[in-house]
Amino acid sequence: MLLQDPPQALCPSEPNRACARVHCEQAIFTSLPSSVRGGGTGYRIVAASRGIRADQRRDITARSPSHGGLCDTSPAALAMACYPLSGGQYCVAYSTSAGAEHTGRGGQTVYTRAIVVSRADFRRFGCNPLNMVRALERAGHAAPDLAPAPMLEPLELTPVSGVRSDVVAAVLGSGARAALLSVVATLLDERPLIVVVDDAGLALAETVYLALPAALRMRTALACGLRYSSARGAHLNCISGDVARTREMLRGHPIAWVDLRQRPDSEPRPPVQGRDGQSALISPPTSVGGSEHRPPGRGDVPDPNVCSASPVPDGWLKLVADQWSRGQIVELASLTERLAEDASPAARTRISRIVLDTERFSSADASEALKIVRDYLDLAGDNDTEFELIEKLLIAGQQRLSAQMASAEPDRIRAIGAGLMEVAQQSPEATALLLPACRKLLGRAAALEPALTARWAALLMQQARPVTAACLEELLSEMAERLFESMGALSEAQLVALREALTEWQVLPDSPTGAARLNRLMGAIGARLAGFSQEAPA
Amino acid sequence: MSTVTEETPAVGCLICEAPNPPDAAICANCSAPMALIHDSVAQAREPRIISIIGDSNVGKTVYLGMLLDMLARRVGDFEAIPKGAYSVHLQQNVVGHLAARMFPPKTPMEADQWYWAYYQIAYRSKGKAWFDLIMPDMAGEALAAEIDAPRSHGVIRSLLHKCEGAILLVDAAVAAQGSAGPDFFALKLLSYMDNVFAVKRDERVKMPVAVVLCKADCCPVAFDDPRIFAETNLNRLWNICDSRFANVEFFAASSVGSLGYVAHNPQHIVSVPLHAAPRGIVEPFEWILEQL
Numbered sequence: 001m002l003l004q005d006p007p008q009a010l011c012p013s014e015p016n017r018a019c020a021r022v023h024c025e026q027a028i029f030t031s032l033p034s035s036v037r038g039g040g041t042g043y044r045i046v047a048a049s050r051g052i053r054a055d056q057r058r059d060i061t062a063r064s065p066s067h068g069g070l071c072d073t074s075p076a077a078l079a080m081a082c083y084p085l086s087g088g089q090y091c092v093a094y095s096t097s098a099g100a101e102h103t104g105r106g107g108q109t110v111y112t113r114a115i116v117v118s119r120a121d122f123r124r125f126g127c128n129p130l131n132m133v134r135a136l137e138r139a140g141h142a143a144p145d146l147a148p149a150p151m152l153e154p155l156e157l158t159p160v161s162g163v164r165s166d167v168v169a170a171v172l173g174s175g176a177r178a179a180l181l182s183v184v185a186t187l188l189d190e191r192p193l194i195v196v197v198d199d200a201g202l203a204l205a206e207t208v209y210l211a212l213p214a215a216l217r218m219r220t221a222l223a224c225g226l227r228y229s230s231a232r233g234a235h236l237n238c239i240s241g242d243v244a245r246t247r248e249m250l251r252g253h254p255i256a257w258v259d260l261r262q263r264p265d266s267e268p269r270p271p272v273q274g275r276d277g278q279s280a281l282i283s284p285p286t287s288v289g290g291s292e293h294r295p296p297g298r299g300d301v302p303d304p305n306v307c308s309a310s311p312v313p314d315g316w317l318k319l320v321a322d323q324w325s326r327g328q329i330v331e332l333a334s335l336t337e338r339l340a341e342d343a344s345p346a347a348r349t350r351i352s353r354i355v356l357d358t359e360r361f362s363s364a365d366a367s368e369a370l371k372i373v374r375d376y377l378d379l380a381g382d383n384d385t386e387f388e389l390i391e392k393l394l395i396a397g398q399q400r401l402s403a404q405m406a407s408a409e410p411d412r413i414r415a416i417g418a419g420l421m422e423v424a425q426q427s428p429e430a431t432a433l434l435l436p437a438c439r440k441l442l443g444r445a446a447a448l449e450p451a452l453t454a455r456w457a458a459l460l461m462q463q464a465r466p467v468t469a470a471c472l473e474e475l476l477s478e479m480a481e482r483l484f485e486s487m488g489a490l491s492e493a494q495l496v497a498l499r500e501a502l503t504e505w506q507v508l509p510d511s512p513t514g515a516a517r518l519n520r521l522m523g524a525i526g527a528r529l530a531g532f533s534q535e536a537p538a
Numbered sequence: 539m540s541t542v543t544e545e546t547p548a549v550g551c552l553i554c555e556a557p558n559p560p561d562a563a564i565c566a567n568c569s570a571p572m573a574l575i576h577d578s579v580a581q582a583r584e585p586r587i588i589s590i591i592g593d594s595n596v597g598k599t600v601y602l603g604m605l606l607d608m609l610a611r612r613v614g615d616f617e618a619i620p621k622g623a624y625s626v627h628l629q630q631n632v633v634g635h636l637a638a639r640m641f642p643p644k645t646p647m648e649a650d651q652w653y654w655a656y657y658q659i660a661y662r663s664k665g666k667a668w669f670d671l672i673m674p675d676m677a678g679e680a681l682a683a684e685i686d687a688p689r690s691h692g693v694i695r696s697l698l699h700k701c702e703g704a705i706l707l708v709d710a711a712v713a714a715q716g717s718a719g720p721d722f723f724a725l726k727l728l729s730y731m732d733n734v735f736a737v738k739r740d741e742r743v744k745m746p747v748a749v750v751l752c753k754a755d756c757c758p759v760a761f762d763d764p765r766i767f768a769e770t771n772l773n774r775l776w777n778i779c780d781s782r783f784a785n786v787e788f789f790a791a792s793s794v795g796s797l798g799y800v801a802h803n804p805q806h807i808v809s810v811p812l813h814a815a816p817r818g819i820v821e822p823f824e825w826i827l828e829q830l
Contacts, residue, residue: 031594031644031679033805041719042594042679043647058687066647066679103595104800104808105641229648230569231691249650252562252572 022124022135024155025051025116028148029064029093031109033102043067043110047148049155056116059085063221063232064112065095067105071225071241072200075099075108079200079225081232082129084218090122091115092129094136095226098144111144115155119218126161126337127214129222130206134160163210165329171207172324176260180204180324181317184211186256187220187235188316188348193256194237194246200225201238204260208236211320211332213339213348314345319352322359338385350386358393366404366416373397374423377430398433405440413448417441421456424463431463439475446482450494454483454501461505476505477514484521492532499525549575552585552672554696568693569650574672577621577656585656585670587700588826592707593723594678597752599642599653600793601707602675603632604816605823606655614820615663621656621670628653628675636794636814645677649693652676659827669827682723685730698734703746703826710790711756713771724749724775732782742784746829748822749779755792761818764788787825791818 027048031041043066045057052060063083070077079095091114098111115132117125125131135157136142172180186193187208197204201224209217223234228246239246250257323332339351357372364372376394381387401420408416420441424434431438438460445453457479483498490498502522509515548557552575556567564571578585590602606629609618620626631653635642645652653675660668674697684691698704706724713720728747735743751767754760760767765788769776779786795815801807 042644042677042682044679044682054687058683058690061683061687062690066677067644068646068651069648100802100806101644102806102808103641103644104810106643227648227651229650230564230566231648231650248563250563252559253566 020159021156022117022121022159024121024132024157025049025056026152026155027052027057027060027114027116028145028152029060029112029114030098030144031067031102032146047150047152049152051154052116053087055087056085056089056091059083060091060093060114063091064093064114065110065226067101067110068107069110069227069229070095070097070108071227071239072097073108073241077108077200077225078202079223080129080133080202080205081112081221081223081226081234082132083221083233085116089116089118090218092117092132094133094142096142096144098146111146113141113144115157121159122218123214123337123340124159124161126163126333127217127340128161128163128206128209128333128337130164130202130209131160131162132157163330163333164206167203168207168210168329169327171203172329174260177321177324179258179260180208181321182256183208183236183258184320185314185317187212188216188314188345190216190220190235191254191256192235192237193258194228194239194250196243196257196259196261197238197240198261199240201240205236205238210329210336211324212336213343213351214337215340215343217336218340314348315352315356316348319355322356326359342383347382347386350382351389354381354386354389354393358389358396361393361396361400364400366401366408366412367419369397369400369404370419370423373401373434374426377423377426377433394433398437401434401437402440405437405444408444410444410448413441413445414452417445417449417452417456421459425459428463431460435460435475439478442475442479443482446479447486447489450483450486450490451497451501453479454498455504458501458504473509473511473514476509477511477517480509480514480517480521484517484524487521487524487528490528492529495525495529495532499529551575552578553587553693553700564650568696569648569652570674570693571624571654573622573624574654574656578670581621581658581670583668583670585672586702586830587672587674587697588703588705588823589676589697589701590673590705590707591676591681591698591727592678592752593709593720594682595644596678596707596709596720597793598678598707599628599645599675600632600636601705601750601752601791601819602653602655602673603629603642604793604814604819606657606673607633608816608820609657609659609823612662614824615661616820617660617662619658621658624653625655625657628655633814636811639798639810639812641809641811645675647677647680647683649680649691669830681727685726688730688733695734698731701745702830703748704731705748705750705822705826707750707752708768708772708775709753710751710760710767710771711753713751714757714760714767718774721772721774724772725778728775728778728783732778742782744784746785746787746826747779747783748826749775749786749788750818750822751788751790753792754790754818755794755796755815760790764790785829787822789818789822789825791822792816793819 027045029045031043032046045061063081070079075097077097082092085091093112093114095110095112097108099109101107101109115136139157141155183193183195195201195204205222205224212220221234222236223232224238227242228237228239335355360372361369373394376390379390381390420434420437424431424438442453442457509518549560549572550557551565551568551570553570554565554568556565558565558572562572590598592598609616632642655673657671658668659671676694680691680694684694689695708724709720732743735745749768751760751764768788793814793816794811796812798810798812799807800810
């Protein structure tokens with residue numbers, strides 16, 4: 001089930017991206033009888049494609065599991081490791097049992113197929129190693145080949161780049177969200193940790209991995225379902241057995257430990273070490289994750305087995321917690337996949353702030369929405385992703401403000417409008433962005449505050465003319481029409497004020513329609529005022 | 539006002555000398571057990587490392603387990619005291635499996651899964667001084683990987699660099715069948731060791747090396763004259779020993795008295811040790827001790 005393909009691609013805007021096959025070098029690390037493969041015995045790379053270089057062979061050999069290396073000792077065992085190679089490529093190694101050990105010394109033969117891709121090609125799998133395993137499964141190469149040719153052909157895999165949101169949702173629904181945030185926090189610090197789980201931990205690893213920026217994923221090593229060994233150099237180690245021995249091995253070393261088993265055993269818990277090897281028994285950051293449910297038997301007290309990396313909730317963690325709680329799994333994966341260049345804490349803070357501020361629009365009132373928009377108007381972002389996210393934020397803000405202007409209470413129009421106009425005047429770009437909201441404002445205000453509406457329109461014209469001539473033309477024309485429609489109910493004083501305001505319009509409609517509407521408005525005002533003066537007592 | 543921070547001094551690993559927290563169980567760098575250094579400090583004697591080396595499946599685990607068990611049972615006038623339970627695990631594992639007519643499980647490549655034995659050893663009657671000996675049970679695959687890519691398995695290089703004697707196991711049974719595999723592996727291994735000790739071309743490595751022709755029960759001729767057997771069937775090994783190693787001796791050994799075979803299918807036939815009958819196990823070790 002876990003290895004089924006995701007239902008949709010992450011980047012529908014690039015439909016052709018997923019079609020082209022990805023060239024993958026491969027190697028098989030296992031132990032074969034000497035009758036099958038001469039030249040050596042024991043665990044080693046028994047077959048490889050031509051593109052596997054010597055340094056890559058060394059890395060794969062050092063990190064691959066040998067006899068007894070899988071947590072699950074049954075014939076159905078599976079495990080995965082993924083790690084960056086010293087040459088810059090990325091390796092995903094999928095391990096299974098391949099029958100009884102051929103020397104008769106007990107246990108199962110461990111069979112590992114390692115796939116090596118470039119960083120660019122790794123991105124075509126959504127920077128998700130599970131997607132590479134899914135592609136391997138789909139291509140029919142996940143099962144062990146116990147008589148491989150010494151020289152393998154490279155694999156041509158069809159990339160799988162979507163997200164199995166059902167898998168992630170199931171992990172998040174297991175009640176360990178706070179602990180998962182601690183795992184994410186530790187990985188953000190690029191520190192190693194052990195997560196004790198009931199299975200191989202592939203789903204958990206995918207959940208956590210998709211919460212990391214892609215740039216960080218490319219240098220984060222995972223080992224799922226493999227017995228812990230420092231030789232693997234994995235940051236995230238998901239183990240499901242050998243717990244007591246692993247605890248003993250880790251004694252004295254600053255490696256975080258998270259126990260997510262549904263029924264943790266009664267063994268004494270190990271000392272959990274934090275940064276610099278000092279005690280860091282910090283409760284999980286429940287404050288950023290909302291309400292949490294612990295697995296049965298965990299109790300309500302903070303779990304000392306959970307080590308949080310950061311005592312102060314990190315902005316990125318808030319973002320992850322927010323997206324997880326909203327069920328926005330695909331959105332989070334899409335965001336993290338795009339962050340393939342800069343995953344520094346500063347960049348993460350900026351990105352998370354933008355995204356979280358974008359989310360705030362859903363419940364923001366007009367003044368809060370205006371404040372958010374004002375904060376971002378002059379920001380361009382440090383890279384394309386930030387630029388796009390800021391643009392997305394501003395558009396969301398504009399839409400929220402438009403909605404607020406359309407539904408604002410009449411007695412608040414003046415106050416809200418003043419704020420909107422103030423922000424819209426910051427720059428021609430601000431005017432252009434907020435023009436739809438301004439139109440809504442002016443449309444509402446025309447009947448309530450005609451003179452003020454005309455003044456605001458004048459301000460808009462002054463500001464926006466250089467960059468929004470076409471929009472402005474339309475606005476002026478529409479304003480003239482709206483004011484004309486509503487002037488019938490105005491008093492003489494209101495009409496005088498309106499006429500004075502209209503004379504402040506320094507930019508006049510160029511189009512025949514706009515000019516005619518304005519002329520008609522001015523003429524009507526003049527006629528109405530003349531009527532008032534005739535009606536007035538001598 | 540100043541703050542004084544009291545820091546606990548780090549402890550250097552006995553094998554690779556990397557600093558570790560004082561309460562660490564294994565070395566963070568090479569995965570050697572930190573108990574080794576603690577025990578050696580307690581003895582106030584410089585421990586000596588003897589390495590059992592050889593190809594995968596040659597019988598290193600069985601040989602070392604049998605050797606330790608025989609020493610613990612005072613075979614050959616030896617008195618041997620294990621330092622800590624971890625030193626007994628290996629022999630218990632080997633003896634237990636052989637008693638159940640099974641070979642012990644393969645040693646994993648991962649160094650943190652290896653058995654290590656720390657023994658104090660002395661001759662009972664000769665009144666000689668005590669030796670502190672450390673003997674790891676290395677995986678043959680890890681040795682092969684380190685030979686192929688030097689410094690990829692730092693613990694092996696550190697171990698070999700520090701060891702004062704080596705027992706090189708060679709599969710005599712396979713060599714007697716005409717396979718060059720054991721000869722080539724031994725040649726590569728000794729070439730690697732020559733490089734580790736890095737003596738000048740006109741000097742030979744002085745570290746004693748006992749070449750043990752193991753599984754000799756399958757080729758009894760190896761017992762008759764191990765040197766002639768090696769010169770005949772392991773000529774490459776013989777020649778490099780002659781050229782580069784000043785202190786080499788050849789021995790033959792076997793651990794099991796007779797083997798049975800189980801055929802799960804025509805492609806999967808495994809050997810079963812019917813009973814343990816150690817022969818020539820202690821002699822190489824005794825020779826090494828005499829050279830130290």
